[in-house]
Amino acid sequence: MIGRSGNLRIAIEALRSSKWRSLLTMLGIIIGVVSVVTTVSLGEGAKRGVISQIEQSGADLITVRPGITENNDNKTSGLVGSNYNGTLSNRDLEVIRKVPGAYSVVPFSYVANTASQEDVIFNKGLVIGTTGGLPQVLGQKMQYGTFFKEDEPQRDTAVIGQRVAEQLFGENVPIGKFMTIRGKQFMVQGIFEEFDTSALVPGTDYNYAIFVQYDTGKELTGDSDIYQILVRPKKDVGSSVLAADITKALQKSHANQEDFTVLEQKDKLAEANNLLTLMTGFVASIAGISLVVGGIGILNIMLVAVTERTHEIGIRKAIGATNKQILNQFMTEAVILSSVGGVIGIIMSLLTNYLFRIFTDLTPILTWPIMAIAFGVSVLVGIIFGVTPALTAARKRPIDALRYE
Amino acid sequence: MPIIELTEVSKLYGFGDATAVALDEVSLTVESGEFVAVMGPSGSGKSTLMNIIGLLDRPTHGNYKLNGRKVERLRPSRQAKARRDTIGFVFQSFNLLPKLNVLDNVALPLTYKGMGRVKRQKRASEILDRVGLADREYFMPRQLSGGQTQRVAIARALINNPNIIIADEPTGNLDSASSRLVMELLSDVHKAGNTILMVTHNPELTRYASRVVFMHDGVIVADEQSTIGEVHQSLRRSMYFMPKTTEEDDLAGVSALMQAIPEKLTGKKKAAKDKKKPKNAKTKYKAGANAKKRGKKS
Known part of the structure; x- marks a missing residue:
């Protein structure tokens, strides 16, 4: 040219x-x-x-949610209880724990969304009941204090995300301080390192979460509904194999009704x-x-x-x-x-x-x-x-x- | 074989009632090596004829053979190549590209031939030397006088060694001293074997031509051989009304003496005796005036 x-x-x-x-x-x-x-x-x-x-929190993480939707768009919706047309119970938790490839299984139950300390009310996050395997499953470290141990006796303590520390207590290390959840006093025993988030990631921002022990949470609400179960496979087990196994096991226990959703992390990624x-x-x-x-x-x-x-x-x-x-x-x-x-x-x-x-x-x-x-x-x-x-x-x-x- | 062969070529403008005939079934044959001067009043179709011969324009009717090949059949790209390789244009208004220097202007036709830059500049330099402007290579066109500009244009026309040079009033914008230089240059080119077609209003310039063609209203009214070095015989009569020019006059301007003759007289007599060139006196008068101004300044 x-x-x-x-x-x-x-x-x-x-x-x-x-x-x-x-x-x-x-x-x-x-x-x-x-x-x-x-x-x-x-x-x-x-x-x-x-x-x-997503990769940091573990690319092989499996999420089990109650209910099922044909609509793919809702699958990864991080909003709690957005599609409850089925339930997950303690029995399902036990079923998943018995699946051979599952390494650690952690339930999430929805306890409350308000916590207060003196006259400060924090209602931007969730109070979640969970068990000791959470840091491991999420691949998240503690910044201060400790998380609950597995099989630890029930105590009125909580682990909080960093935003909670800042906004509820107005300090970085409020370990040993008390807050009120549903009229009950909880002592802060640990603070998570900051979770990586971006506004565009679908999912819950755990920096705003308050974690209490699963059983304590259940007592507080009198409810045994679980809104999600996080499962991490054993090292040599692929997440898709495990997801299939979990699906099979749950189907069996639900009398072949598929009223739950098993999500792999890579689904989330693709989505x-x-x-x-x-x-x-x-x-x-x-x-x-x-x-x-x-x-x-x-x-x-x-x-x-x-x-x-x-x-x-x-x-x-x-x-x-x-x-x-x-x-x-x-x-x-x-x-x-x-x-x-x-x-x-x-x-x-x-x-x-x-x-x-x-x-x-x-x-x-x-x-x-x-x-x-x-x-x-x-x-x-x-x-x-x-x-x-x-x-x-x-x-x-x-x-x-x-x-x- | 004639180099140019026009058969009943017509050029019409407009449609219906507004149709204007610029050329009316003109037939013309030019042999290689001729120097044809085309004369005639404004609007007689001289320029249209030149444009058609130069492939700048297409005839409405008729046949045109250039070097024995029918031009109508050529595709536009072939016509462009014919313009590039066989025809060189010299215009009254020079038509150099103002943003290119003299050397690049002269080398431009070679550019379209696809020649490399160094090579084409060398060629351009040689040609400029031939027209006596070797020391003006890197001047811009606006920095040159009219005569120099026209010589650059001639150099550009010559660079592809074209068979045919078409000059449409090449001296129309020049004073007589420059005119003379330009004409001598064209004469040299003619002696080197090129065919030249030149439109002019100035009978004096038929001196250089081997053939004179007169046009009127789009028709060739006369077509006569002429002796080089002499003004054509049928024009001599009109020359009686012009002053004799000497070598000195030529230098001062071919028609400096025109001023001596009252304009009214010249105009009347010309109108009466020579209908073919009503504008002639005026042009010459102007040229003379310019020459005088230049003389005063220097």
């Missing part, structure tokens, strides 16, 4: 001679590229966050991925509109340039330029406009990325493929929107072009 005919030089010369116009035309592409690239890299960052969070990809794609395509607008800017300015340079086209044709050579000349110019715009846009998005990292909690990730695609797309925009003006130029009749002043 550029070849020996020096179109590149001609194009650069032409663009330089009207610097402001070229720059303003490029601005459309620059804004388009920056918005698309930033959106995609934000989405990419969120995706990585979700994946690392979260799908959701984020969809969201990113949606926002990016809206941002992509600005790229189209940028392209129309190029179209417009190239049409003006072709009209302005009609006489020049005439001269070039008179001394022997073919239609194709004229076409190439103007195509080169359009593509230079869009691709230089693309490069500047990519550089600007790198800058935007750093600004995001510095001033917000978001961690956008800008990978080489994203940049390469962004560049490719901007070149493509130049080609698509450059064709019409270039064809107009190429098809001018030499004598008409030459006479044009």
Whole structure:
């Protein structure tokens, strides 16, 4: 396309001679590229966050929930009790414990959603009844104090997430302090390390959770419903094998009624991925509109340039330029406009990325493929929107072009 | 074989009642090596004829054979290549690209041939030397005088060694000293064997031509051989009303003496005796005035 005919030089010369116009035309592409690239890299960052969070808590974690829905979208919904059309009971817990591949099995029961200390009321989180295997199952360490031991005698103590410590007690290490849950005093015996979360992860934010012993919780509510059971397989057992075994065992105990859901972590992963990809794609395509607008800017300015340079086209044709050579000349110019715009846009998005990292909690990730695609797309925009003006130029009749002043 | 062969070529503009005939079944044959001067009043179809011969325009009717090949059958890209390789244009308004320097302007046709940059600049440099502008290579066109600009344009027309040079009033915008230089250059080109077609209003310039074609209202009204070095005989009569020019006059401007003749008189007599060139006197008068101004300045 550029070849020996020096179109590149001609194009650069032409663009330089009207610097402001070229720059303003490029601005459309620059804004388009920056918005698309930033959106995609934000989405990419969120995706990585979700994946690392899910993997940290164990990629082989299995979640058993009561009820079943045909609708896949609700499957991973982290909202408690969102689809109770079945129950899980202590008997189910025992059944799962007896499945050979299960290494540790931890039930979650919903106890309350309010805790208070003096006149501070905390109602942003949940009070969850659970057993001693939780830190192991979630792969989460304690920052201060200890979690309940398995087979520990029943005590009125609680383990809390960091947000609870901050918001209920207003300090980082409220170990030994008391709070009231449903009229009963609980002493804080441990605080979890901060759980990795991102706003985009479906699931409960355990930083806002208060954990009490399973049996204590049951006594408090008089309820034996379990809203989820977390199972970690033994080391040499695959999570899908175990999930199948659990499903079979539960079916047997529920008289072949499938009123429960067995979720593998990788389901969650795939689901979260799908959701984020969809969201990113949606926002990016809206941002992509600005790229189209940028392209129309190029179209417009190239049409003006072709009209302005009609006489020049005439001269070039008179001394022997073919239609194709004229076409190439103007195509080169359009593509230079869009691709230089693309490069500047990519550089600007790198800058935007750093600004995001510095001033917000978001961690956008800008990978080489994203940049390469962004560049490719901007070149493509130049080609698509450059064709019409270039064809107009190429098809001018030499004598008409030459006479044009 | 004739290099240019036009058979009953017509060019019409517009439709229906508004149709204007620029060329009316013109037939013309030009052999290789001829220097044809085309004369005639404005609107007589001279330029249209040149544009059709130069493949810038297409005839409405008729046949045109260039080097024995029918032009109508050629695709646009072939026509462009023919313009590039066999035809060189010299325009009244020079038509250089203002943003390229002299060297690049001259080398431009080679660019479209796909020649490498170093090679084509070397060629351009040689040609510029031939037209006496070796020291102006890196000037921009606006930095040159009219005569120099036209010589650059001639260099550009020559760079592909075209068989045919088409010059549409090449001296129309030049003072007589520059005109003379340009004409000498074209004459040299002619002596080197090229075919030249030149449109002019100035009978003086038929001196250089081997053949003079007169056009009127889109028709060739006369087509006569001429002796190189002499003004064509049928134009001599009109020359009586022009002052004799000497070498000195040529340097000062071919028609500096035109000013001596009152404009009214010149106009009347010309209108009466020579209908073919009503604009002639005016053009010459202007050129002379310019020459005088230039003389005063220097």
